[in-house]
Amino acid sequence: MMFAALLAVTAENLLFSGGLGFSRALRAARRPASAGVYALFVTFFSLCSALAGNWLAPRLSGSPWVLYPAALTAAAGVFYLAAAGLLRALAAGFYDRHARILAQAAANTVVLAVPFVQRMLRFSLAETVGYALGTGAAFFLAVLVLEEAMRVCSNPDMPRAFLGLPGVLVYVGILSMAFAGFFGKVF
Amino acid sequence: MDNGRVFLRGAGAIFRNGVLFRNPVLVGALGLYPVAAAGFGMQNAAALSILFVFLALPSQLLLCLVGMLIPKWARPAAVLLVTAAFYLPAARAVQRLLPGSMESLGMAAALMACNSILYSRAEEYAPEHIFLAVGADALGCSAGFAAVICLVSALREFWLTGGVWSSGTPGSGIGAGLDLPFAGFLLAGLLAALVQWINIRRADRDPREV
Numbered sequence: 591m592m593f594a595a596l597l598a599v600t601a602e603n604l605l606f607s608g609g610l611g612f613s614r615a616l617r618a619a620r621r622p623a624s625a626g627v628y629a630l631f632v633t634f635f636s637l638c639s640a641l642a643g644n645w646l647a648p649r650l651s652g653s654p655w656v657l658y659p660a661a662l663t664a665a666a667g668v669f670y671l672a673a674a675g676l677l678r679a680l681a682a683g684f685y686d687r688h689a690r691i692l693a694q695a696a697a698n699t700v701v702l703a704v705p706f707v708q709r710m711l712r713f714s715l716a717e718t719v720g721y722a723l724g725t726g727a728a729f730f731l732a733v734l735v736l737e738e739a740m741r742v743c744s745n746p747d748m749p750r751a752f753l754g755l756p757g758v759l760v761y762v763g764i765l766s767m768a769f770a771g772f773f774g775k776v777f
Numbered sequence: 778m779d780n781g782r783v784f785l786r787g788a789g790a791i792f793r794n795g796v797l798f799r800n801p802v803l804v805g806a807l808g809l810y811p812v813a814a815a816g817f818g819m820q821n822a823a824a825l826s827i828l829f830v831f832l833a834l835p836s837q838l839l840l841c842l843v844g845m846l847i848p849k850w851a852r853p854a855a856v857l858l859v860t861a862a863f864y865l866p867a868a869r870a871v872q873r874l875l876p877g878s879m880e881s882l883g884m885a886a887a888l889m890a891c892n893s894i895l896y897s898r899a900e901e902y903a904p905e906h907i908f909l910a911v912g913a914d915a916l917g918c919s920a921g922f923a924a925v926i927c928l929v930s931a932l933r934e935f936w937l938t939g940g941v942w943s944s945g946t947p948g949s950g951i952g953a954g955l956d957l958p959f960a961g962f963l964l965a966g967l968l969a970a971l972v973q974w975i976n977i978r979r980a981d982r983d984p985r986e987v
Contacts, residue, residue, distance in 0.1 A: 609813035609958030613893040616806050656868040656879065659887035660861045666891065667857030674850055693853035697896045699810050699888045706884045751974035752966075755806050759966030766813075766959035 605732040607769040611700030612762065615729060616755075618691070619736035626730065627688055631695035633726025636704045638669045640718045643705020662702055670696035700725060735765065788913035795917020798976060801894045802925045803969040808894040812926050813961030815885035819942045822930035824871050824878035826923035828889050831867035833915045836860050836895065837903040841911040844904025856899045857891065864890040894918055929964045 605611050611632075618628045642665040650658050674692060677685035685692070695701065704725060708718050736758065743757030752760070801807045815821045836859045840852075847855045868886070872879050879886050889895075898918055903911045931941050933955050954960070 607958070608810075609961065610810050610888070612809045612813075613807045656865055656887075659890055660864040660868075662887075663857050663861035663864065663890040667854040667861065670857065671851060671854040674854075678850065689850065693900070697853060697857060697891050697893075699891055699893070702888055702891050703884060706887065749970075750977055751970040753973070755804070756966050756970035756973055759806075759809075759962050759969055761966075763959045763962030763966055766957075766962055770954060770957045770959050 605700060605728055606762075606766050607772060608703070609766065610703050611698050611729065611732075614694050614698045614700070615732045615736055616740075616758065617694070618729075618733045619740055622733065622737045624688065624691055625733040625737075628691045628695060628733070629726045629730035631688075631692055632698060632701060632729045633723055634673070635666065635669060635696050635698070635701045636722035636725045637719065639666060639701050640704045640708050640722050642666075642669070643708055644715070644718070647705075647709060659702075662705060666696055666702060700729060736762070739765075784909055788909050791910055791913040792917035792920070795914055795919075796921045796924060797972065798979070800921040800925065800972055801898075801918050802922060802965065803972045804976075805894070805897075807897060808892050808922055809962070809965065810888065811885050811892070812929055812965055813958040815882055816926045816929040816961050817933040817937065817956040819927065819930050819934055820875065820878060821882055821885070822923075822926045824875045824882060825885065825889065825926055826919070827874060828867050828871045828879075828886060829892070829895070829922050830916070830919035831870050832860060832863050832889060832892075833895055833898065833919050834912070835863050836899050837911050837915040838908065840899045840903040841906065841908055847904075852900050852904065853896075856896055860890045860895055860899065894922060925965065925968060928968065929961055932964060933960055 605615060618625055639662065642662060646658060646661050646665070650661060670693060673696070674685065674689070677692070704718075704722060707713075708721065711717075713721060739758045739761040740754075743752070743754060743761060746753070748757060795801065799805065802809065802812060811825050815825060836856070839859055840856065844852060844855070868879055871886075898914060902914055906914070934941055936955050937953070
């Protein structure tokens with residue numbers, strides 16, 4: 591379990607080496623105060639998604655493969671509905687403060703990618719839980735890194751064309767290159 | 778008649794914004810995953826672009842019609858359910874037009890159902906705008922996404938195989954890692970800088986244009 595969690599943060603880091611979930615992480619980096627809660631939601635929905643993937647995979651084994659991603663996306667909608675409904679009923683104040691990030695975490699590509707990675711690496715249930723926890727941690731780290739990238743790339747001395755997002759994308763590209771080193775490929 | 782022209786001009790402006798000036802990928806930082814991870818071959822780019830338009834147009838139009846009937850807190854779930862439903866015919870259409878492309882794209886094609894451009898336009902924009910504007914926005918965003926992924930893919934494929942839409946095998950020397958996401962991010966960053974430069978030029982010339 592710990593190994594799978596470590597894998598999610600390093601070699602199989604979906605955000606930096608896979609390029610997943612960046613749009614959401616960039617948005618989260620604009621509001622770093624809620625990054626912890628966002629990462630918790632990502633962990634929760636990753637776990638739900640992985641369990642849904644575990645349940646769906648054998649049931650859809652004979653069907654056309656496009657049914658699997660469609661079913662996972664629909665399951666993400668159901669999980670969001672359940673989580674939002676429960677929070678609205680039990681912790682309305684908390685829900686009101688975090689409604690937006692709850693929805694974004696449920697629809698995050700990094701969350702829906704977990705069942706695919708789980709199938710690819712043939713994780714056991716314990717390893718799946720570890721990987722989901724690791725994915726939440728990786729998301730949190732990515733938000734911290736992107737927050738710094740956004741601060742650096744708002745330097746007014748930079749060329750105007752690279753201020754903000756273009757600079758951040760180049761920054762992320764260089765960082766992602768470092769993670770690509772884990773693949774051992776020559777580039 | 779004049780109202781019709783104003784409507785069409787407005788729709789044209791929405792379309793142009795989606796394609797270039799407010800490109801969802803290069804200005805909105807949305808939908809970066811398929812560009813970075815799968816945008817290294819023109820066949821991939823074509824398949825993902827077709828999948829995108831077949832998902833974006835019907836899901837946004839449907840949410841334009843029924844979005845306001847759904848409570849705001851439940852709309853994210855509705856968007857995910859609607860895109861999941863439209864994913865099946867969209868994937869089938871791509872399979873028919875480009876046989877084998879969906880299987881070769883794997884996870885990149887599978888995750889298009891929850892693409893952040895589709896999600897944000899269907900959840901935030903579609904329910905609160907008129908039908909024509911939503912249609913123009915869906916087509917503009919589709920064209921904008923297609924332009925970025927095709928350009929990034931063409932550059933990467935040309936570097937890797939020496940051609941575009943080729944079935945040549947990537948080299949193994951220096952530059953062979955250009956199919957990894959970092960190259961997609963770097964090229965997206967350079968294209969984003971180009972769009973930002975165009976927008977700065979427009980703002981300097983006439984601030985009302987931006």
